[in-house]
Amino acid sequence: MNEERYAYRIRQALNFGLKDVPPAATRRLEAARHLALAKQKQAVPQMVPATAGAPSFWSGSRAIYAKQTLAALALLLGMWISFYWHSVQYVNELEQVDSALLTDELPPDAFLDNDFFEWLKDDSSAE
Amino acid sequence: MESVERRAFKQAIFAVRDEEAALDIVQDAMLKLAEKYGDRPDDEYPMLFQRILQNTIRDYYRRSKVRSMWTTLLSAFTPDDEDDYDPLETLAADEDETGPRTPESKLQQAQTLNLIDDEIKKLPARQREAFLMRYWEDMDVAETAAAMGCSEGSVKTHCSRATHALAAALSARGIKL
Numbered sequence: 001m002n003e004e005r006y007a008y009r010i011r012q013a014l015n016f017g018l019k020d021v022p023p024a025a026t027r028r029l030e031a032a033r034h035l036a037l038a039k040q041k042q043a044v045p046q047m048v049p050a051t052a053g054a055p056s057f058w059s060g061s062r063a064i065y066a067k068q069t070l071a072a073l074a075l076l077l078g079m080w081i082s083f084y085w086h087s088v089q090y091v092n093e094l095e096q097v098d099s100a101l102l103t104d105e106l107p108p109d110a111f112l113d114n115d116f117f118e119w120l121k122d123d124s125s126a127e
Numbered sequence: 128m129e130s131v132e133r134r135a136f137k138q139a140i141f142a143v144r145d146e147e148a149a150l151d152i153v154q155d156a157m158l159k160l161a162e163k164y165g166d167r168p169d170d171e172y173p174m175l176f177q178r179i180l181q182n183t184i185r186d187y188y189r190r191s192k193v194r195s196m197w198t199t200l201l202s203a204f205t206p207d208d209e210d211d212y213d214p215l216e217t218l219a220a221d222e223d224e225t226g227p228r229t230p231e232s233k234l235q236q237a238q239t240l241n242l243i244d245d246e247i248k249k250l251p252a253r254q255r256e257a258f259l260m261r262y263w264e265d266m267d268v269a270e271t272a273a274a275m276g277c278s279e280g281s282v283k284t285h286c287s288r289a290t291h292a293l294a295a296a297l298s299a300r301g302i303k304l
Contacts, residue, residue, distance in 0.1 A: 006293075010293060013304070016240065021133050025136060030129075035154070035157075037161060
């Protein structure tokens with residue numbers, strides 16, 4: 001027996017029998033269909049970044065999360081670099097002041113002496 | 128759409144053998160499909176609808192099993208739907224609904240259709256599901272397997288057994304297709 005052919009004949013018989021569905025049942029099925037269509041879930045429009053192009057690894061909701069994570073990481077990296085750069089500059093300035101102080105003829109204790117500042121004032125006013 | 132819902136209605140009747148219950152099942156399945164999966168691509172609808180339909184039929188079985196258990200406990204006179212089912216009653220009822228057709232050939236045709244319906248109802252549930260999805264709903268083996276939640280091999284086996292069982296039963300009743 002050819003299964004496919006036999007099944008096809010049964011299918012024909014079943015299709016033929018469809019017209020015998022009672023009118024009351026047909027009406028109720030139609031009403032159910034209208035009800036279902038009225039309640040149909042609509043596809044929610046999603047925000048798509050302007051850079052989104054042809055489908056690739058960088059498309060889909062996962063890619064959006066990955067991009068957001070990458071952006072946050074880049075921001076953190078930028079902040080760390082900025083902080084590091086400023087701290088290095090600050091240390092360099094301190095080093096310069098310290099080295100100037102140490103290489104000067106004046107002893108460092110002189111700067112802690114109030115009389116010294118008084119002398120400086122007097123000295124500048126004398127000039 | 129109309130033919131889809133009519134086929135679904137017939138499928139439900141094959142399974143539950145009750146017109147009102149079948150209508151409820153198809154309506155529930157349509158609503159579930161629309162409410163939960165209405166935003167899916169169109170080509171997924173046949174498989175999703177069949178899956179929902181079969182699940183709704185199974186839910187109906189579960190509910191009616193619980194209901195019959197309670198009614199049996201409460202009243203010993205309540206007949207069991209499945210045990211007391213008589214195919215001849217359904218056959219007679221179907222003929223009453225459609226009304227007798229005057230030409231003899233049409234009557235024979237209707238009787239043949241009823242016998243085919245009858246034999247499909249008698250198939251084991253999984254075989255019937257696989258056969259109807261595969262050959263009536265025109266779903267391929269992969270789609271049928273996805274809708275039934277089983278392997279493609281199982282679908283082929285169910286379909287083959289169903290076809291052979293139908294052929295044997297119908298030829299025993301004098302129907303040659």
